[in-house]
Amino acid sequence: MVPSRARRIEEVRTISFEFEGLAVQAQEGDSVAAALTAAGIVDLRDSPVSGAPRGIYCMMGACFDCLVEIDGQPNRQACMCEVREGLVVRRQQGRAELEL
Amino acid sequence: MSARSVDLLVIGAGPAGIAAATEAAGLGLSVSVMDEQSRPGGQIYRGIETASPKRLAVLGKDYAAGRSLTESFRSSAAEYLPDTLVWNIGSDRSVDFSRGGRAQQMNPSAILVATGALERPMPIPGWTLPGVTTAGALQILLKSSGIVRDNCVLAGAGPLLWLVATQMIAAGARPAAIVENLPRGRIVAGLRHLPGALRAREYLFKGLAMIARVKAAGVPVYANATGLAIEGSTQAEAITFSSGGRQHRIETDAIALHQGVVPNQQITRLVGAEHRWDAAQACFHPVLDARFRTSADSIYVAGDGAAINGARPAALQGRLAALLIAEDQGRRVGTERIRRLQAGIARDKSVRPMLETIYAPAPEILAPADSTLICRCEEVTAGEIRSVVDLGAPGPNQIKSMLRAGMGPCQGRVCGLAVAQIIADRKGETPEETGYYRIRPPIKPITLAELAAYAPDEDAPRAASGDAAA
Amino acid sequence: MSDTDDGADTLVVGGGLVGAALAWGLARLGERVTVIDEGDVALRASRGNFGLVWVQSKGDGMSEYARWTRQSADLWTDFADELEAASGVSPEYQKPGGLHFLLSEAALEAKRAQINRMHNVNGALGYGVELLDRKALDGIFPGLGPDVIAGSYSPHDGHASPLKLLRALHAGLAARGGRYVSDAKAQAVERDGSGFVVRTAKGSFRGGKVVLAAGHGNKWLGPSLGLNVPLIPEKGQILVTERIRPLLPMPTHVLRQTTEGTVMIGDSHEDTGYSTDSETPVLTRIARDAVRSFPALAGARIVRSWGAVRILSPDGCPIYQESESHPGAFSVNCHSGVTLAGAHALSLAPMLARGKLDSELDVFSSRRFADGSVTRAAH
Numbered sequence: 001m002v003p004s005r006a007r008r009i010e011e012v013r014t015i016s017f018e019f020e021g022l023a024v025q026a027q028e029g030d031s032v033a034a035a036l037t038a039a040g041i042v043d044l045r046d047s048p049v050s051g052a053p054r055g056i057y058c059m060m061g062a063c064f065d066c067l068v069e070i071d072g073q074p075n076r077q078a079c080m081c082e083v084r085e086g087l088v089v090r091r092q093q094g095r096a097e098l099e100l
Numbered sequence: 101m102s103a104r105s106v107d108l109l110v111i112g113a114g115p116a117g118i119a120a121a122t123e124a125a126g127l128g129l130s131v132s133v134m135d136e137q138s139r140p141g142g143q144i145y146r147g148i149e150t151a152s153p154k155r156l157a158v159l160g161k162d163y164a165a166g167r168s169l170t171e172s173f174r175s176s177a178a179e180y181l182p183d184t185l186v187w188n189i190g191s192d193r194s195v196d197f198s199r200g201g202r203a204q205q206m207n208p209s210a211i212l213v214a215t216g217a218l219e220r221p222m223p224i225p226g227w228t229l230p231g232v233t234t235a236g237a238l239q240i241l242l243k244s245s246g247i248v249r250d251n252c253v254l255a256g257a258g259p260l261l262w263l264v265a266t267q268m269i270a271a272g273a274r275p276a277a278i279v280e281n282l283p284r285g286r287i288v289a290g291l292r293h294l295p296g297a298l299r300a301r302e303y304l305f306k307g308l309a310m311i312a313r314v315k316a317a318g319v320p321v322y323a324n325a326t327g328l329a330i331e332g333s334t335q336a337e338a339i340t341f342s343s344g345g346r347q348h349r350i351e352t353d354a355i356a357l358h359q360g361v362v363p364n365q366q367i368t369r370l371v372g373a374e375h376r377w378d379a380a381q382a383c384f385h386p387v388l389d390a391r392f393r394t395s396a397d398s399i400y401v402a403g404d405g406a407a408i409n410g411a412r413p414a415a416l417q418g419r420l421a422a423l424l425i426a427e428d429q430g431r432r433v434g435t436e437r438i439r440r441l442q443a444g445i446a447r448d449k450s451v452r453p454m455l456e457t458i459y460a461p462a463p464e465i466l467a468p469a470d471s472t473l474i475c476r477c478e479e480v481t482a483g484e485i486r487s488v489v490d491l492g493a494p495g496p497n498q499i500k501s502m503l504r505a506g507m508g509p510c511q512g513r514v515c516g517l518a519v520a521q522i523i524a525d526r527k528g529e530t531p532e533e534t535g536y537y538r539i540r541p542p543i544k545p546i547t548l549a550e551l552a553a554y555a556p557d558e559d560a561p562r563a564a565s566g567d568a569a570a
Numbered sequence: 571m572s573d574t575d576d577g578a579d580t581l582v583v584g585g586g587l588v589g590a591a592l593a594w595g596l597a598r599l600g601e602r603v604t605v606i607d608e609g610d611v612a613l614r615a616s617r618g619n620f621g622l623v624w625v626q627s628k629g630d631g632m633s634e635y636a637r638w639t640r641q642s643a644d645l646w647t648d649f650a651d652e653l654e655a656a657s658g659v660s661p662e663y664q665k666p667g668g669l670h671f672l673l674s675e676a677a678l679e680a681k682r683a684q685i686n687r688m689h690n691v692n693g694a695l696g697y698g699v700e701l702l703d704r705k706a707l708d709g710i711f712p713g714l715g716p717d718v719i720a721g722s723y724s725p726h727d728g729h730a731s732p733l734k735l736l737r738a739l740h741a742g743l744a745a746r747g748g749r750y751v752s753d754a755k756a757q758a759v760e761r762d763g764s765g766f767v768v769r770t771a772k773g774s775f776r777g778g779k780v781v782l783a784a785g786h787g788n789k790w791l792g793p794s795l796g797l798n799v800p801l802i803p804e805k806g807q808i809l810v811t812e813r814i815r816p817l818l819p820m821p822t823h824v825l826r827q828t829t830e831g832t833v834m835i836g837d838s839h840e841d842t843g844y845s846t847d848s849e850t851p852v853l854t855r856i857a858r859d860a861v862r863s864f865p866a867l868a869g870a871r872i873v874r875s876w877g878a879v880r881i882l883s884p885d886g887c888p889i890y891q892e893s894e895s896h897p898g899a900f901s902v903n904c905h906s907g908v909t910l911a912g913a914h915a916l917s918l919a920p921m922l923a924r925g926k927l928d929s930e931l932d933v934f935s936s937r938r939f940a941d942g943s944v945t946r947a948a949h
């Protein structure tokens with residue numbers, strides 16, 4: 001298989017954030033989901049039902065398949081959150097965890 | 101806290117919503133526009149305010165045309181509230197919305213729902229694997245961020261599939277293949293509507309030109325494909341199907357599905373407006389009178405949320421709806437203007453019967469195999485739905501309570517039509533008789549903290565607290 | 571179907587938790603049962619309830635109801651096992667005990683008085699409810715908010731999935747050859763020879779006996795069979811969260827975590843007729859109370875809310891009765907269809923199969939309301 005490299009057709013101002021401890025470069029105005037896609041990351045979470053991996057599907061806030069943990073908040077829609085410098089993003093592993 | 105009143109609240113800043121708001125503000129109405137996105141343009145003109153000249157060139161002149169719409173909206177007197185989620189509308193038309201993590205209320209005299217379309221669910225085996233997106237998602241990546249995926253396989257059918265393919269080619273990311281699942285005979289059936297469609301022939305020419313461009317670029321096109329399935333364990337690895345009498349397997353980790361778009365019913369269902377099944381478009385529509393009024397008092401719908409017609413008629417409908425709303429609120433409006441807008445909409449609509457005939461969803465998408473997941477959130481299969489129908493469950497709401505289909509975070513947005521169709525077919529009735537999920541607030545999840553901090557009306561009668569003990 | 575229908579032993583009108591539990595209970599004894607139900611959109615408390623199998627405080631003022639409730643809770647474990655074996659669907663019953671939060675001295679005193687009043691309701695079995703102070707609460711239920719000063723705990727309380735329960739009952743009925751007919755709202759119920767006929771838009775159905783288990787519908791259907799069924803609608807609204815990791819060790823009267831992980835947050839008691847609308851002011855009040863009782867929930871996302879209409883008799887206790895003018899016609903109503911499902915399937919259904927209610931149920935006849943002395947009471 002020829003892997004389907006994701007890439008940008010132009011460059012704007014670059015910012016950087018973290019996904020699972022790795023530094024990811026993004027462009028200003030990207031959603032978290034877009035930035036992760038451009039970085040070749042497609043596996044964003046495990047389903048809370050079967051544990052199966054999921055990634056972006058609709059990119060317009062309808063399907064809730066792009067859920068990730070952003071700055072400690074579980075189940076955020078990656079396609080509806082704009083990236084900001086220094087965001088800490090993690091895979092959503094199944095159900096949300098709340099601190100007592 | 102006292103909620104604000106306005107003459108008109110427009111929900112959705114796509115072409116229908118911003119055209120309506122611009123027009124209504126010009127007529128002197130006080131207007132607010134709310135949209136979940138950060139910038140105006142809706143789905144079709146996503147990123148229009150920030151797109152570079154290069155991106156505009158790649159996306160084509162129909163896309164670029166959106167700029168004049170957003171510019172006149174920005175310079176109008178309409179108030180624009182981006183990053184704003186409407187999550188409930190009460191029976192008194194009070195609107196609960198969320199902005200910056202804080203719930204607030206507004207009391208408009210009229211509401212125009214301009215929340216547009218969603219892509220039709222295309223349940224096939226493997227459609228939940230990472231690497232599988234909608235075709236719309238590919239387009240959004242390109243419009244908002246200038247991101248493309250090389251070697252993508254586009255599968256399904258509809259004008260958008262071809263449009264995305266041409267835009268990807270223009271961006272230098274030629275798709276690996278197009279797998280079109282149109283059943284045989286559709287084009288011939290569609291030609292019956294050709295004479296009517298010729299009234300808006302530029303759409304036809306544009307469509308034919310797109311197909312020619314994709315073929316000229318050397319993209320393999322597999323026609324009349326059936327048995328579509330996606331293979332992979334932790335992400336998409338290949339798509340399989342048969343076409344031209346042969347079984348095919350294309351290895352790819354990027355697959356974009358499309359099976360047309362359908363009205364987003366969440367808000368019109370929430371307010372309890374009447375809906376009707378449209379057999380030609382295989383979807384539900386809110387029932388509207390000639391003045392865009394739903395059966396719910398002073399709630400109007402324009403654009404693709406009413407019926408799928410595309411961006412240009414959506415903007416014309418938005419303008420016309422604004423004029424009629426102003427008239428309903430006692431303003432004088434020029435009749436000539438109304439007539440011209442009506443004629444423009446009718447002309448643009450004349451191409452729809454042909455498109456709807458050709459691109460009606462493929463039978464295998466409407467009747468997925470028993471093992472195929474239908475509700476992506478709660479992982480409910482078509483077979484489970486059928487088996488509960490066999491126990492006598494009469495419709496989607498009983499199915500929802502017995503199987504959790506439609507109970508996950510997307511609240512049935514993705515699976516709703518597929519679930520209704522599967523039930524209807526199993527019971528031998530039409531989806532009109534089967535019905536649809538009852539939509540309840542909040543129509544998108546909000547935190548308990550936000551709800552707890554919200555005091556929309558301190559004087560409202562408080563219900564007594566007590567036992568939930570059932 | 572329709573007029574060629576060869577008739578059932580028992581017709582059950584209503585396929586909610588009460589009707590389905592009775593129907594399965596009858597079918598498991600070998601009866602031929604037909605259940606007649608409405609369509610997809612109907613007043614259906616079975617679809618909107620909270621899922622508690624709850625004993626504490628039930629039957630304050632009517633000790634027979636307290637005992638009947640306790641009997642049902644005691645039956646639930648066997649009932650759940652047998653139902654799962656029969657249907658392949660688990661109703662997900664768990665009995666970790668249940669807690670009622672007390673948020674003020676006044677509430678604590680009222681609870682203490684109630685425990686004193688009720689300590690004898692179950693005779694030798696004991697009432698079993700104990701008051702826990704804050705320290706004891708922290709030991710069994712970490713994470714409570716500062717306003718929770720005490721709680722009442724009962725080891726007999728538990729919870730189940732009302733939705734799985736309904737599905738299991740329907741599947742169990744089908745497995746026993748029972749018939750379930752939906753989209754068939756009963757328009758009339760009449761005597762037909764030695765049995766009864768129920769007329770619907772889908773045709774007429776015949777049976778030797780008829781059991782009205784149509785929730786609020788009993789009020790309208792009962793009189794033609796000489797059954798007086800006084801019922802009051804009372805709305806309850808509930809919020810539900812996204813799925814979260816296990817957080818609540820046991821159900822409480824206002825919060826419970828389902829096996830899927832969602833947390834149900836209830837609820838209200840509203841006199842708004844038959845409306846099932848969600849109303850924002852009530853939802854915000856429920857949200858505030860929940861955050862006050864259990865602050866960690868503040869970060870949970872609410873996915874949905876709903877309203878459902880409780881089926882209350884004037885004193886909040888069940889109504890079980892056979893018609894005097896139409897022997898063989900029964901009506902069954904209760905407010906706690908999950909809690910009482912065990913008793914309905916395993917105790918009441920055998921009586922219906924025999925065609926006669928045991929005398930221990932006489933007190934549940936609606937004749938108790940005839941002199942107008944019973945007023946609306948706590949339940």
Ligand SMILES: Cc1cc2nc3c(=O)[nH]c(=O)nc-3n(C[C@H](O)[C@H](O)[C@H](O)COP(=O)(O)OP(=O)(O)OC[C@H]3O[C@@H](n4cnc5c(N)ncnc54)[C@H](O)[C@@H]3O)c2cc1C
Nearest residue numbers: 112114115116135136142143186215216236403404410411
């Ligand atoms: C993924 C996708 C791709 C498409 N691509 C094309 C294309 O390339 N060419 C084409 O001709 N047509 C395309 N269409 C159809 C085209 O989008 C529509 O014809 C056109 O956008 C209709 O305009 P509208 O104003 O009715 O809706 P939209 O443009 O969809 O605008 C609706 C707006 O409402 C907002 N909204 C929805 N719910 C809420 C809420 N509860 N609170 C706040 N805001 C809310 C949304 O964020 C959105 O901004 C596409 C449709 C989809 C779904």
Ligand code: FES
Nearest residue numbers: 059063064066079
């Ligand atoms: S990808 Fe569908 S909601 Fe984000």
